Amino acid sequence: MNNSYTIEEVSQLLKVSKLTVYDLIKKNELPAYRVGRQMRVDYQDLESYKSKNKTGKVLEDPILPGENKELKNSKKQVVISGQDIVLDMLSKYIETHTQLTPLRLYNGSLNSLVSMYNGECDVVSVHLFDGDTNEYNIPYVKRLLVSQPFLLINLVCRNAGIYVQQGNPKKIKTWSDLANPDITIVNREKGSGARVLLDEQLRINGISQEALHGYEKELTSHLTIASAVASGQADAGIGIENAAKMVNVDFIPLIKEQYDLVILKTKENSQLLKVIKEAVNSNEYRSQLEQLNGYDLTLTGKIIFES
Template sequence: MNNNSSYTIEEVSQLLKISKLTVYDLIKKEELVAFRVGRQMRVDQHDLERYKIKNRTGIVQEEPFILGKQNESKNRNTKQVVISGQDIVLDMLSKYIEKHTSLTPLRLYNGSLNSLVSMYYEECDVVSVHLYDGETGEYNSPYVKRLLVSQPFIQINLVCRNAGIYVKKGNPLNIKNWNDLTQTQVTIVNREKGSGARVLLDEQLKMLGVSPRSLIGYENELTSHFAIASAVASGQADAGVGIENVAKMVNVDFIPMIKEQYDLVILKTKENDELVKIIKEAVNTTEFRSQLEQLHGYDLSLTGKVIYESS
C-alpha cells in the first residue's frame, strides 16, 4: 500500500476488504467520492475516511469550508455513469457526455463478456460488446439476449471495425487465414477469457474443427489489443488477434479477417432514460462523428442504429 494521500481502486478494495466492482458501485451511487488521473481512478484518503465514519456512525460530520472543495461538492450532486469497454471510441464518448451533460462518466476497461456479466449484476450502466457467434454469423445479439434474458435493454451500434490477425512486418510466415495459426511453426499470444477477440478466435477455430489447445501459445494471455500487437512486434509471438486501428500504432502488419459490430448495450430502466437519450443524440452529432472519422479501420455506416430493443 502506498503512503500517498490518495488510493487506487484496487487499494481501496483491499482496505475495505471488498471487490473492486463493489468499489465502483459505491462510486456510481455517490457513496464514495473519486477522481480521475488519466485513465486511472483514485480516492482521496480524506474521502475514504469520511465514508468509513459515515458507515460506522450513520452520520457525516460537518466540515469547515476549504478552498478547492467546491468541485467536490459539485461532483457529489452529479449522476455518475459507469461505461465499460476498451476501445478509444468509448473514451471519446465519455468526453462528449462529460462536456455536454451533467453526467459524470466513469470508465472500466473490461472485455465484452466480462462487461456484460457486470451489467447483469447492475455494476455498469453502459457496456460495449463485439462478440461473434459462429452458429448464426451474428455479432452481439445472441450473447446479450441470453445473458440479459430477464432485463429489458437497448443495443445501439457505435461503430463497425476491422478485426483480424497481427503478424510481424513483412509476414515472414505467410499467415493468411485462421487455419494458418495452427501451423507448428506459429506461436500466438491470446487475449484473456471474456474478451471479444478471444471469443472471435474460439468461434473461428470451432468452425474449423480445431482444438484451441492445439495452438502454440494459446494459454499466453494479455489484456488489450495494444499489448497483443506489441508482443508480436517485439518477437514474443508470431501472431495475435486484434483490431486494425491498433496496428497503425505498433510496428506490425494486419491481416483483416472480419468486419465486426461494436455495439453499446444499456439497460432500459427509468433511471437510464436520460442516458439512452443522450447517447442516441451523441452518436448522431456532427461533432462526435467527425472525431470517429479520423480513426483508421472504422466504419460509420451503422453508427447510431438501434440493433435491438426489448420491450
C-alpha cells in the same frame, strides 16, 4: 496478512459492489494507487477508512470554492465499460454536454456484459461473434439479459483479424494457419471480444485450443498484443486494425465486426438513453470518429436491436 488489496478484494471485504469502491476512490474517501492497469488499496488505508466510518461521521464529497453544492449533488454518475478509445471520446462528450458524470471501466466485452447483469455498469460495449448465427452481439446479449429490456445501438464497425510480423514471414492468411506447429501466438484474456472471436473460429474450423502454441499466454489489450508480435515475442495475435497502425506489424483483416453499445431500458435510464442516442448521432462526435483509422461509420447510431 495482505499489504494491499485489489478492487475486487476490497469489494468482497466491505461487502459492496466494485462500482461502490470505485466511487469511494473517486471521491477521495479511500486512497488508492495504480499498478499497471490495476488499482490497489493499501491495508492501512482500508483499515483507516473503516475506522473513520465507525465514528458515525458522514464523509461527503468536498465542495470546491465557487462550486454549486446542489448542482454537484444532482449530477448522476454513469459507468461506461469497454476498452476502445471511442468510448473515451464518448465519455468526454457526455461530460462536456450533459449533467451526467461518466466513470470508465476498461473491461472486455463479455466481462462488461456480466457486470451490467450484476448492476455494476450503465453502458457497456460489446463485439461478441457468434459462430452459429454468424452475428455479432445480439445472441449473447439476449441470452444474458433475458429478463431485462435493453437497447443495442451501433457505435462503429471495425476490421478484426490477425497481427503478423512485418512481411508476414510465416505466410499466415487464415484462422486455420494459426494451428501450424511452427507458429506461436499470444492470446487475449478470457471475457474479451477478441478471445471469443478466436475461440469461435477454432470451433467452426474444428481446431482444438491445444493445437495453438501460445494459446495460454494472455495480454489485456489490442495494443499489447500487436506490440508482442512486433517485438518477436509471438508470430501472431488477434486484434483490430487500428492498433496495427500504432506499431510495426502487418494486419490480415478477416472479419468486419460490430462494436455496439448496450443500455438497459429502465425508468432510471430514460435520460441516459436519450443522451447516448444524441451523442452517437451528433456531427461533433462523428467527426471525431472519422479521424481514426480502421473504423467504419456506416452503421453508427443505428439501433441494432431493441427489446
